[in-house]
Amino acid sequence: MGFEFLQPVNDNVLAFREELSVQTLGKKIIVHSAEEGFPELEDVKIAFIGVLDNRGQLDEQRQHVHLNYIRKEFYGLYPGNWHVNMADLGDIQPGEAISDTYYLVKTVTEQLVKQGVIPVFIGGAQDLAYAVYRGYDKLEQMVNYVNVDARFDFGKEDESMSARSFVTRMVIEEPHNLFNYSNVGYQTYFNPQEEIDLIEKLYFDAYRLGEVCKDITLAEPVFRDADFVSIDMSVVKSGDSGNIVKFMPNGFDGKEICILARYSGISDKVSSFGIFNHSDTRQESVLIAQVLWYFVEGVNFRSGEFPFGTRENYTKYIVALDEEEIVFFKSDVTDRWWIDVFSNKIGNNKVKTTALLPCSYQDYLTACNNEYPERLWKAQRKNII
Template sequence: MAFENLSPVSDSVIAHAALLNEQSLASVIKVHSRQGGLPEMENLNITIIGVRESRGAVDSIESTLDFTAIRKALYALFPGNWHTKIGDLGDLEPGESSLDTFYALKEIITQLVKNNIIPLILGGSQDLTYALYRAFDGLDQMVNLVNVDGHFDLGNSSLPITNKSYVGRIIVDQPYNLFNYSNIGYQTYYNSQEEIDLMEKLYFDSFRLGSLTSELSAVEPVMRDADIVSLDLSSIQSEVLGYMHPHNVNGFNGREICAIARYAGLSDRVSVFGIFEYNLQKYNDTGASLIAQLLWYFIEGVNFRINERLQDRDVNFLHYSVPVDDELLSFYKSTVSERWWIEIPFMKGVNNKLKRNTLLPCTEDDYINACNQEIPERWYKAKRKNEV
């Protein structure tokens, strides 16, 4: 049974929840308690799971993780006009080795995704993302991974997996399910030139912190194409998190990171969302409050999903053909959401990763730039990956 390794939410959290306003999330979330056991899965759309594993951290995180402060802060918030059913399944305890934890987490995520339940993972070291990715092995699909992080985390894939090398392991380990990796908010001085060159060579997407803070809406189409979103808390300014990661003087501020979490929730495709590198500090209510709000904004986004049927392109979509050099680019605009997509053509006779013409999320600016004879960079990279 995939969920047998989950321990219930602590009695102190449940006692705290009983004292909260009856309209708060405490009265909405179905909680895995010692007395009541696990909630009924078929009644849930979103589940929260803590993973008390941090052995993959290069810069050591406290070995014992406790998500009590986050839960107390989250339960005290008020829901919006939401229709989703939320469950808190408690915590996954560390296995005998980190690989044992990976396996248990993989089994849980696979089960939830198969049942169209979105897991929200709270974790220690970010190498747990590897387990989220491996959960898709049996789901017969290519995977797009988005990492909100100042680092690319490519590392040395020939060494044991860590929170600085898990992306490299995702790239080289079989089975090869990764179609695209996107980094949101990288900071150049945290990444070697070798890693930067490798990102370009593999046609992966990367967005510098400085460019996004002036145009945060560029995150939306990237999230719209993601299956897994992994958020490293060290991508946030240290003062905003109550100096949980004191050396990260630059990063996203509180409003920006909450907007990014909401973009992830709004994506019709995102099926796993993880928040990692939680470093327990005794009196860090600031960090716990911000993480609770990240969860809130993701759930808010899920409640406003449109679930547009891209297969029915003749309905509720406008089609624009734009000749650029030797290419004829096809853009589609939804008349419902006013979001844009660009078509990546399927190339017959090429052993590619796409089985049909695929729509890649884009922005209206991409369309305007194409009209000015500029090919969108993300379209070019996706097309090149398709040809490999």
């Protein structure tokens, strides 16, 4: 199956693109147009795909999805000193049933990731993230999913699929490819205590909004270990997003959400990315375009540190606790830290990629204080159970 179901970029957007400076992104991105047809992907590293289906929001205020504003804002930006090739592949139209849309998103994800292309989905409702996750089913790998969201998006087992319940489907439905789920930016008053308890029970990771805003670098190792990252735009406070349709008085500010997008891009492991649940407004489109810009910049500055090809450019630290030693590695190039999981005698290691667990300098200091790093403890539990 090819990509014949993808609709070309809107003619209005293409006309806008024609008027842009030759130095802008719009003139550097290969575009799927009705006139030129579908682009060759041989040298493409990042592919943008719109998904115009938001039925999963189950909301009376649900708006029609079109991405013209976002495309115009993004095309009009100037690139940094970038070297990767990008393509805009157009849009996936809503299928007759929402399951049809899921199938198309899954197919695009599987084919692009297999080709070494990073799909970047700009969509309607965030339940589309489930379809992206399912795109890894035939790729024979476990998936670490990071959800930047004010809510965990769990639901009851018998609840129909929606933007508020799709993570439960990731956990319970076969094939069981979900190795870890991490939430960045949750706000406690939006999440039932039973869901907070479930995060602990499953040894998943969750970082409160205030915790991340106080020190945003705490989130970096989470993204470094991710395969798929999605952003629910309602995690950004309305004062910065411009979304007053669904008013959010608290959330990340514009700078913080761009930093998190850059962390996603710079991670050597992230192979798909998505932005969902945005309002169809010019105001929010400006921010989304800049979030996309920072993700692309991150991809351009990937250092190739994960997994290690060689350990020549790393300093090894051994911390002796009461009952065992913990081995850390610090990159001499980027100053990023890892814990050597195999050295710490984790039992039935399910996936080889967990041999080196991304961590922070703070985790190293925690071990130096004779305390067990929480990230290592959770990694052990997930491998043992």
